[in-house]
Amino acid sequence: MIDDILTFNKQFVAEKEYEKYITTGQPDRKLAVLSCMDTRLTELLPKAMGLKNGDAKFIKVAGGTMLSPYDTVMRSLLVAIYELGCEEVMVIHHTNCGLCNMHASHFIELMQQRGIKEEALDEASKYTNLERFFGGFPDIEEDVRFTVTAIRRHPLIPRNVIVRGFMIDSETGQLTEIEKD
16 A cells, blocks of 8 residues: 555656645644544534635644643644644544543454563553553533633633534544534
8 A cells, every 4th residue: 555655656756746735834723623633524614614725734633632731742732833833722522532431451362463572561651551541532512621620721822712512423524613712
């Protein structure tokens, strides 16, 4: 697959197909979007929001959620706000999310089936709570509220940044507001 991508890329560059995507590094609409990495959202989410290349900063992680107030999600949001000028944040979870009701024990079992040893898991547990790290969340709407609240209350987020939470239907693209600012 990767070799196919590289072959395509050579043609893409040679034919200057990139030109229609040239933009600055600053989001034109001063918007940061925290969402899930689900493949159903790759094109659907920006289209359903009426956004084009360069309009917003998209931060995509499993579940569209934060594990810690000082994880890479928060780092990305802080960069988006302070370095890139974002003034609004949309937290967007989606229907039929694979992380909903995911259990750490099942995830660890899958890892072990692929050759990950107990020693590696023991080492990982020194740095994080594996139940939280590999576990999901039981209620999507509640996790949207949790994530929005964590961002709003973060001591490094300016109070004038608007943070709102949504759920998107992963089939139709319909956005439903869960948490207003």
